[in-house]
Amino acid sequence: SSNMASSPRTDDHIVNGEVSGTARSREWIRLNVGGTYFLTTRTTLCRDPNSFLCRLVQEDPELNTDMDETGAYLIDRDPTYFGPVLNYLRHGKLVVNKDLAEEGILEEAEFYNITELIRLVKERISQRDNRPPKAGKKHMYRVLQCHENELTQLVSTMSDGWKFEQLINIGSQYSYGSEDHTEFLCVVSREYSSSSGSNQCSTDRPDHLDLHSSKDCRKLNFMYNLPASP
Known part of the structure; x- marks a missing residue:
C-alpha cells in the first residue's frame, strides 16, 4: 500500500x-x-x-x-x-x-x-x-424406423443411457385403417467406454437398446460408431 x-x-x-x-x-x-x-x-x-x-x-x-x-x-x-x-x-x-x-x-x-x-x-x-490415461468415450448410434403414432412410446421406453438425437421425416405414407401415417427415422445414441468388455451383461452393452413398443417400430439393420466430441 x-x-x-x-x-x-x-x-x-x-x-x-x-x-x-x-x-x-x-x-x-x-x-x-x-x-x-x-x-x-x-x-x-x-x-x-x-x-x-x-x-x-x-x-x-x-x-x-x-x-x-x-x-x-x-x-x-x-x-x-x-x-x-x-x-x-x-x-x-x-x-x-x-x-x-x-x-x-x-x-x-x-x-x-x-x-x-x-x-x-x-x-x-x-x-x-505417469497418471494412467482416462478411458476413451465413444458414442454408439442406432437408427430406428417408426410410424408417427409410435414416437411417444419409443422415447418413453428407451433403455437407460440412450438419448434421442434426431428425428427425420422420410415422407412415405401408408394407409392404416381409415388414417394415413407418416414414417420417420429416429436417431438415438449412447455414450460408452472404449474399454467396455465382452463380459458385460446384455443391458450394459453399448449396442443394447431395449424397446417395448409394438411391431410397427423396428430397428434398422445397421449401426455405426463415432468418437465423442472433444
Whole structure:
C-alpha cells in the first residue's frame, strides 16, 4: 500500500517490545518482476535462506542489485510464474493455476534456487506424466424406423443411457385403417467406454437398446460408431 511505501517518521522507536516505524517498514519488500509489482515480507522471501530472493533482500554483495524509481527490486522474470513461487514461500504449498504449466514453475523455482519447491514441482510433473490415461468415450448410434403414432412410446421406453438425437421425416405414407401415417427415422445414441468388455451383461452393452413398443417400430439393420466430441 502507499503507507508501506512512504518514508518512515524520524521518531520511530520500540514500544512494549515491538518495533515500530523504520524497522517495521524494512520488513516489507517491494519487488518489480517483469514490470509487475509484488509486495511481501523479508521473512517470506527468506523461507529458503539459500535462495536467490533471500540473498537479494539481504543485499548479498555477490549479486548485482538494481532498484527502480520506487525502490522496488528489479527482477527480469515472468511475473505470471512468480505468483506460485511467492505463494509457496508464504504457505509452503504448491498451488498451480490450471492455465500454468508445471515446467514453467520449475524453471522459476530453479532460477530462484528454492530447493524444496524444485522437489515438489518435479514430483508433480512425475505424477502427471505417469497418471494412467482416462478411458476413451465413444458414442454408439442406432437408427430406428417408426410410424408417427409410435414416437411417444419409443422415447418413453428407451433403455437407460440412450438419448434421442434426431428425428427425420422420410415422407412415405401408408394407409392404416381409415388414417394415413407418416414414417420417420429416429436417431438415438449412447455414450460408452472404449474399454467396455465382452463380459458385460446384455443391458450394459453399448449396442443394447431395449424397446417395448409394438411391431410397427423396428430397428434398422445397421449401426455405426463415432468418437465423442472433444
